[in-house]
Amino acid sequence: MTSLYVAALNSGSNGNCYYIGNDEEAVLIDAGLSCRETEKRMYRLGLTMKKVKAIFISHEHSDHIKGLEVLSRKHQLPVYISAGTLRHAGLSLDPDLVQFLCAGTPVHIGALAVSPFLKHHDAADPHSFTVEDPHTCIGIFTDIGKVCENLSTHFQRCHAAFLEANYDEVLLEKGRYPYHLKKRIRGGQGHLSNKEALDLFTSCRPPHMSHLFLSHLSADNNNPDLVRDLFHKQAATTAIIIASRYGETPVYAISGSNAGAPRTLGQLTLF
Template sequence: MSSFYLTSLNSGSNGNCYYIGNDDEAVLIDAGLSCRETEKRMHRLGLTLKKVKAIFISHEHGDHIRGLEVLSRKHQLPVYISSGTLRHSGLQLDPALVRPLSTEGPVSIGSLLISAFRKYHDAADPHSFTVADGHTCIGIFTDIGKVCENLSSHFRKCHAAFLEANYDEVLLEKGRYPYHLKKRIRGGQGHLSNKEALELFISCRPAHMSHLFLSHLSADNNDPDLVRDLFTGQATSTHIIIASRYKETPVYTVAGSNVRYSNAPQSLGQLRLF
């Protein structure tokens, strides 16, 4: 059974980029870091862009596409992006590298199967993703205004997931944001609160979910220790990781129900049981 290697290169309103791959190929979900910073963080982790075969874009907000033009052009990476997202993004991509994004069925990237589904967010045509190989499923679920059946059903399949836990309700209410921005964040088209994310985790977590990456935490309206403690109390066998807005996470290795951890995923002999 093949293994998945996954990391958050960055997660937050200052940039989002997630790497999911196996021994032969990988994809990036979003490209919100500069090309140079993406390359630098991957190098530190022992990952190579030579294995990345495509970039999938969730929506057109700058923290998800900031580095896309340069990254795609420099490394000749196909970009899977919906027509609505492309139209509203202002991106100048090489037409030869643009691929349509559809919810009709998974896209095959080597042995990886990438599925897109619609989500609630204040963007033109926003999508979330799963990356699977027939044995293992990884979810990337951020920038979500509210939980829907699409999200719940995909979450139930995942062995690991990046799940948004953007804000604490009390910190948001008492914080410095103006009322219109608070309303946007919690209004059903913005972001998931810690409480909403936890409810999804408790109600829909499959028994085989080994790792949960709490993602897209607000710098102003959340606290990593607060949200980690909140989820750890309900985690049982699921390992809780905070996807930082300041640096990359280590690379985690997931193979069905067998999970391992490493900073050097290419050297399988160095992997150890978590």
Template sequence: MACNTLFIASLNSGSNGNCYYVGNETEAVLIDAGISCRETEKRMLRLGLSMDKVKAIFISHEHTDHIKGLAVLSAKFNLPVYITPGTLRGCRFNLRADLVRTLLSHQSVQVGDLHISSFLKLHDAAEPHSFLVSCGATKVGVFTDLGAVCEELTSHFQQCHAAFLETNYDDDLLSKSAYPYFLKKRISGGMGHLSNKQALDLFIAHKPAFMSYLLLSHLSKDNNCPELARNLFREHANGTEIVVASRYEETAVYAISEPVAVHSF
């Protein structure tokens, strides 16, 4: 594999917990830690991924499904946690002070040969951020818990060789669901979650030709269907592999590389 190859996997994706692995041959980071430390270890072991390679955890926001396993995981493996001050204040537990690293919007953090940049997103949390992880010219985005598509999201999505993109709900399933009105409004009101249609519109209009994988993420248990979302995106994939990140188990590990330019003479 080329030195700029990134290996990615979803360890879990959904309202019951979110944790995403992105790394190269020698180091890796976790984006969010919303499943238990024990479950994180078990799933990585099944995938053949080593916790020894994980050098840091980046936290997108303070909702429980993104931080549930954070304190134990960070302490057990002495992992620094990159987290905004507002997000840290929203956590209902104390992290070891020596492991806390202040995260700022549009900051670029270097972890070995990995570069992790952050930008604000639209979500009902204190200081919610999305992330772009790069190794050389290869870039992977982690874009979940999005109330709407904004210019920042569009700009970063256009750079990705692979991305985790939220497809939380189907409009019809949400409207017909037993959820109370206030919860439906929260989900679809511009600061909650991204629908299949919103995500698909972004994909169709702004998918770069070199995007090899799209992992549909944070699907609702009640208001979406994996097959529905997968089939919807596959109709417009044009060479991009469509994967649904499960709320029950880890995905496979996918190798992401910048395509090699072919020159004709």
């Protein structure tokens, strides 16, 4: 059985970009790093842009699109984006490379099926995604104001997932953010707290989920050790990994039957 190879190139308000692929093709979910930084981090992981066949955009906030124009133009990559997101993004993209998303309609990239679905976030037309082959399903669930039936349903299908755990409720309340920003973050259209993410994990985790990548952690209102410890207590057989805002994760080989350990650079041969 083939594996899907996954990595977070960066995860946080300073930039978001996630790689999911097989031996033949791959996609990027969001392009919040510069083109140069995206290429640099992929090279360090032994990943090649030649395998990347498309970029999927979740919403128009700058930490998800700031590298998109150059990345798409340089590598002639099609961009899958909702019409609402494109209208509000202020992007200058080659029209021939723009493909519109429709929630609930999978996009097939070789053997990969990328399925967009609507989520709660303070953006024009925000989507989350699953990426799957016939055996393995990967979820990319960040920038979510609250858990909805869409999210719960897709989460239960995943063998691995990037799940937002943005803030600790106490750290946010006592922190330096002004009231209006705190209200935006926790108001149902902003971000998931550690507790909300943990509740989803404990109530909807499928028995086959091998890896959970805790993602989009706030630099000011969260702490990696705190959230890692919180999830480890409930993890059972699921490996808990922090997707950092300061660098890329290793590449993980995820299989529907036997999810693998992270591969180091020396073990990789340009996926």
